[in-house]
Amino acid sequence: MELANTLSQDGESRGGVLAHLERLETQVSRSRKKMEEPQSAPAVESALGTRIHELKRLRDKLRAEVKQRQASVKASTTNVEPDQTLEITEQEILKRKRENVKAILQAYRFTGISGKLTSRGVCVCISTAFEGNLLDSYFVDLVMQKPLQIHHHSIPVFIPLEEISAKYLQTNIQHFLFTLCEYLNAYSGRKYQADRLQSDSEAFLAGPLQRNSLCNLLSFTYKAEPEGQSFPFCARLLYKDLTTTLPTDVTVTYQGTDALSTTREEQRAAHENLFFTKPLHQVFTSFARKGDKLDMSLVS
């Protein structure tokens, strides 16, 4: 509501000069047709011409100021040579500038946060990745009103969006976006690890991988050697901190009824440490690589 009102108010004052000149123009062309008197025409033409001249002067002044400010950073703007008044060349230069700006707008996705302007605000797109693998993107459609509102979004329900927006959306939008980024990237990373474990290391799992939708509680039974070892280990990984991709609590327990031999106990402890420090699917990749013998040098 507020936005629409402001627009109509400002539209009037902004279009004021030009609208006035437009009216003058139509008047002139009409009267010219009737009386063919060219006297008033030059007056209007010169009024418009003067306005353009003034605008050009102001524009050039601002241009110089901006250039000064960007003196330390290489600017990609090209100067229109005063000699080249050919429309065609100007068009080309403008086209190149436009392509350049378009490219930079596209490049924003590599920062993790990009956006597209909409009629009511901006649709922010948050990208996620894990270990260089680009993963899912999520969007948040914001309405630029007082107070700022989320029109709709694709954030999964188990991400604490309400909490984060209550804390930061109205006061510090950058903090809101980057915090959301943190949570989403961590979730994406945990999900990626669990997915990879399920797909790549099926042979090592003695049963299905149990996981929750937030992927911060994982439980599975596994064998470090697919054949041979008869008593599998049972692992439980808890990621209490939702902004991390490594677990905060790890418990590896032994399934069998008889007591663990010393080597098995060492193995169990070593595995626990591995789960704490390495991404889940990588732990299993290292199991596969070492073959039968678990290399104790992994624990360092």
Place this chain on the structure above:
Amino acid sequence: MDSQLVEARALEAEITALRRACVEPPAPGEDTSRVRKSFQEIYQADSEGWELSKDLRSHLGHLESELQFLSTLTGISIRHYSKKTEDLTSTEMTEKSIKKVLQRHRLSGNCHMITFQLEFQLLEIQNEESLSSVITDLSIIMEPTEYSELSEFVSRAEERRDLFMFFRSLHFFVEWCEYRKRTFKRFKEKYPEAVHLSEGASSSCMGIRNPSRPGFELVIVWRIQIDEEGKVLPKLDLLTKVPLQALELDKNGVIETAPLSFRTLLGVLGIEATLESLIKSLHTEASN
């Protein structure tokens, strides 16, 4: 006549965009209202609406405003971007309808006082079911280099090829730096005699002294660290500078335990309240 009107309109759009470029970058934290305002400006300037304008100049003006808006929204300004694409699809792959492309991207810009230059490679493999994009190489150059905490962080980000973590942590790091600078400045203005910033407000140290008690000084060292996972955390320490005689008189070991009590106080009162209480305590002690 028509073309003149169009020209006038386009000039006005350009002037609005230029005016925005002349505005100082805002401090992080006061952003939401500024973002809202900047969006309203764009909406008003482009009274044609959001349809693609046939006029090249006004379209360019609109795009530049959008870029400026994104820069305000994220706090990150990208000034240069270029991309090179190399098709690595072999004839074998084409038969199986697999496409393999290597993109080389170059990006440079700044986040407040820190400028960055990135080069990374993106390998895209498209088969019938899915598209996988992997960053296969990442190299980062940052300035200014006096933030020593950043060099370790940069190598870690490069090693992990974690582009998003780089920008995220960069943002939070800058936010903390600006907050530290504002806090130090505020205390200097409030207690000009007691607070001493030997290296200016941008440094990591703030000294508290009492002019009537020379020789005593409390130094707050406020470092901003980035951990293994890219989390940005403040780390504050208290150093005490006390004349030898005072140390001898300190039977209760107050000075010795000061750094530890400082940490406890931080946990209870938070950063600003702790610093203020320290300044006040040194002040009032002397006036007694």
